[in-house]
Structures are given as C-alpha cells and as structure tokens.
Amino acid sequence: MQEHLKQLLFRLLSQPTAPFREQRVIALATAVLKDAGAPFFADPAGNLVVGASSKTDMLRLLRETSREPVRVFIAHMDHPGFHGMRWIAPNVLRVQWHGGSPVKHLQGSRVWLANDDGYGGVGVMRNARLKKHGWSIDAAEVHVECALPRPRPQANRLYGGFDFRRPVWKGGSRLYTRAADDLVGVFCILAAALEIFTKPARIRPPFLGLLTRAEEVGFVGALAHFELGWLQQARRPLVCVSLEASRTLPGAVVGKGPIVRLGDRRTPFDAAYSQVLTRLAEEVLPGRHQRRIMDGGSCEGSAATAYGFPTIAMAVPLGNYHNQGLEGGPDCRGAHGPAPEFVHLGDIEGQYALCLALMRKGLPWHNPWQDVRERLQKNLRDYRALL
Numbered sequence: 001m002q003e004h005l006k007q008l009l010f011r012l013l014s015q016p017t018a019p020f021r022e023q024r025v026i027a028l029a030t031a032v033l034k035d036a037g038a039p040f041f042a043d044p045a046g047n048l049v050v051g052a053s054s055k056t057d058m059l060r061l062l063r064e065t066s067r068e069p070v071r072v073f074i075a076h077m078d079h080p081g082f083h084g085m086r087w088i089a090p091n092v093l094r095v096q097w098h099g100g101s102p103v104k105h106l107q108g109s110r111v112w113l114a115n116d117d118g119y120g121g122v123g124v125m126r127n128a129r130l131k132k133h134g135w136s137i138d139a140a141e142v143h144v145e146c147a148l149p150r151p152r153p154q155a156n157r158l159y160g161g162f163d164f165r166r167p168v169w170k171g172g173s174r175l176y177t178r179a180a181d182d183l184v185g186v187f188c189i190l191a192a193a194l195e196i197f198t199k200p201a202r203i204r205p206p207f208l209g210l211l212t213r214a215e216e217v218g219f220v221g222a223l224a225h226f227e228l229g230w231l232q233q234a235r236r237p238l239v240c241v242s243l244e245a246s247r248t249l250p251g252a253v254v255g256k257g258p259i260v261r262l263g264d265r266r267t268p269f270d271a272a273y274s275q276v277l278t279r280l281a282e283e284v285l286p287g288r289h290q291r292r293i294m295d296g297g298s299c300e301g302s303a304a305t306a307y308g309f310p311t312i313a314m315a316v317p318l319g320n321y322h323n324q325g326l327e328g329g330p331d332c333r334g335a336h337g338p339a340p341e342f343v344h345l346g347d348i349e350g351q352y353a354l355c356l357a358l359m360r361k362g363l364p365w366h367n368p369w370q371d372v373r374e375r376l377q378k379n380l381r382d383y384r385a386l387l
C-alpha cells in the first residue's frame with residue numbers, strides 16, 4: 001500500500017467514533033477531501049456525500065443521460081460504543097451502550113472517552129448490565145481514571161468504547177484496532193475519491209460515496225439518506241456498493257483477500273451485478289479474493305435492497321467482530337470479552353483495488369451473463385447428438 005494511503009488508514013483508525021458521534025471521523029474525512037480538491041457535502045442527516053458538491057450537483061450527476069451506472073459506494077463511520085448519560089459521582093459516569101458488544105469479562109475493562117471539543121481520557125467499566133436478549137451491553141458505569149478538565153465535561157457530550165494498548169497497531173500483516181468496522185470501508189471510499197478526483201477527466205466520473213452515521217443501531221444514517229428521495233430521482237442506472245468489515249466465517253478467512261459478498265444475513269444481493277463484481281475479482285485478484293454469503297451480520301446493502309436499489313457488496317474479513325473476543329489474540333480479555341478487532345492489510349488493499357476496478361468504463365452491467373451463456377451453449381452443442 002502506498003505510504004500516503006497507509007497514513008490515511010492509520011489516522012482514520014485512530015479517530016474516536018460511536019453511533020451518532022462520528023464528528024471526529026467527519027472532520028478528518030472533510031479535511032482530506034478538501035486538501036485533495038475532491039467534491040463533498042453533508043446531507044441533512046449529517047451523512048457525508050463524496051463525489052458531489054451539493055444536492056443539486058448530486059442530482060445533476062444522477063440525471064445525466066448515460067448507460068454507465070452511477071456507483072454509490074456506502075460505508076459507515078460509526079462503531080459500537082457508549083454515550084455518557086450523567087455524572088453519578090465526581091469521576092463516575094453513567095453510560096448507555098449503542099450497538100453490539102462483548103458480553104463477558106466486562107468488569108474492570110479499560111475504556112476510552114472523548115468529546116468533540118478534543119477531550120480524550122481513559123477509565124474502567126464497572127457494573128455493566130446486559131440487554132434483556134443478553135447479546136450486548138445496555139448500561140454501565142465508567143470510572144474515569146485521569147484528571148478531568150475544569151469545568152468537568154458535560155456528561156451527555158462524552159462518548160467512548162473499549163480501549164487497548166493503542167487505537168491501532170500492526171502485528172505482522174494484521175492491523176489490530178478499536179474499530180476496523182467500518183472505518184476500513186470509509187478508508188476505501190476516501191482513497192478511491194482521492195484517486196479519482198485528482199486526475200483530470202473528460203467526463204464526470206460516475207462515483208458517489210455515502211459515508212453514513214449510526215449504522216450500528218439499524219442503518220439510521222443510510223435510511224435517513226434514502227428517505228430524502230434523491231437517489232430515486234436517477235434517470236440513469238445506479239448500483240449501490242456496500243463496503244463492510246464482516247465477521248470472519250468458514251470460507252471468509254482473514255488474510256485470504258476481500259470477499260465478494262453475495263448477500264448478508266437478511267438477503268442475497270443483485271445476482272446480475274454481483275456477476276460483474278465476481279468476474280472483476282477473478283481478473284484483478286486471481287486466487288486472492290473470497291466469495292460467499294456473509295450471513296454473520298446484515299449490512300447497509302440490505303437497507304439499499306429494501307429501498308429497491310440494485311445492490312452489490314464487498315467485505316474485508318474481520319476478527320473479533322464488534323470487539324468480542326471470538327478469535328482471541330493480543331489484548332483480548334478472554335472468550336467473548338473485550339478485544340481489539342483485527343483485519344489484514346492485504347485484504348484492505350484488495351478491497352480498495354476492487355473499488356477502483358468497479359469504476360472502469362464499459363463493464364458488462366447490461367449483459368453480465370454473456371460469457372457464462374456462451375460456455376453453457378458450447379456444452380449444449382457438444383452433447384446435442386446424445387439428446
């Protein structure tokens with residue numbers, strides 16, 4: 001991976017983020033896009049739209065006469081974490097958890113704290129209570145273990161998550177981090193935008209990136225965007241491309257390449273457009289990609305499908321999904337206890353390469369099955385005499 005991209009990846013993975021608390025990720029993304037002169041704007045829900053400078057500009061792209069589909073790459077900027085609720089002692093914060101989480105070895109585990117004024121602190125979690133279904137934390141106490149500024153930060157502006165030796169570090173070709181899900185997807189979209197919008201182009205690239213908020217509590221940012229009805233105004237084809245870090249499964253192994261995600265827990269994705277992606281992956285990453293239904297979780301691809309948009313998806317295999325110690329490794333507090341997520345640098349590079357390949361002009365979006373049909377027809381010819 002080129003050095004400037006690696007730096008961007010590490011900077012992104014160092015940002016604090018939680019559902020509805022994506023401001024520090026947004027600040028970095030906008031700074032990077034501004035520096036590169038790439039167009040972007042915030043939609044009314046605070047999602048970041050990349051590849052257009054305003055609603056009008058986005059609609060202009062969607063209404064162009066063209067057979068080239070607009071690729072709408074989608075990734076989310078949040079990660080499961082907590083919001084401060086109220087101070088119950090001078091240094092004890094009552095917190096509410098949002099999204100998935102580890103469910104064991106919670107007592108005394110280290111957490112980080114942040115707010116959007118630049119405050120950063122650490123503490124330990126105590127007295128965590130799980131939700132009724134038992135799959136995630138509901139509420140807990142955070143005992144702050146560093147000096148608090150005076151005046152004390154407002155409780156409800158603080159947020160946080162599980163803390164490890166560093167926000168991100170390398171171990172061999174693996175990256176251990178608080179929140180690979182889905183800052184790796186955000187990275188791929190930003191890196192692609194930097195590549196696409198810093199090159200002179202004769203025609204406008206059919207590229208949109210949608211960096212969403214609050215995915216972890218049920219696609220809230222993506223839904224708010226779809227409800228605007230802007231994408232529905234397209235007069236040319238469009239294809240949504242969901243980018244995720246997704247729980248490792250048999251056949252979706254960390255280090256064996258990005259995954260052509262044929263579906264998620266809720267639904268299969270568009271078969272014809274997935275065929276375009278499958279063929280591209282065979283060409284661009286021969287023997288270095290994987291392909292399967294990733295039903296360990298659902299992604300914004302199912303939200304896009306539910307709104308009627310043709311959707312395909314990719315994923316980077318993710319260890320210790322949602323900071324649950326499922327695969328163990330460094331800084332893991334035990335089975336199902338807090339643990340850093342981990343991903344493989346080669347898988348991220350592969351996903352980025354596939355994003356760029358998807359932008360090629362003239363891909364067979366309108367006739368993706370032609371070569372398969374020709375192969376089958378040859379089989380028919382060979383055997384026809386025996387019919």
Ligand SMILES: [Zn+2]
Pocket residue numbers: 076181182215244245
């Ligand atoms: Zn995710």
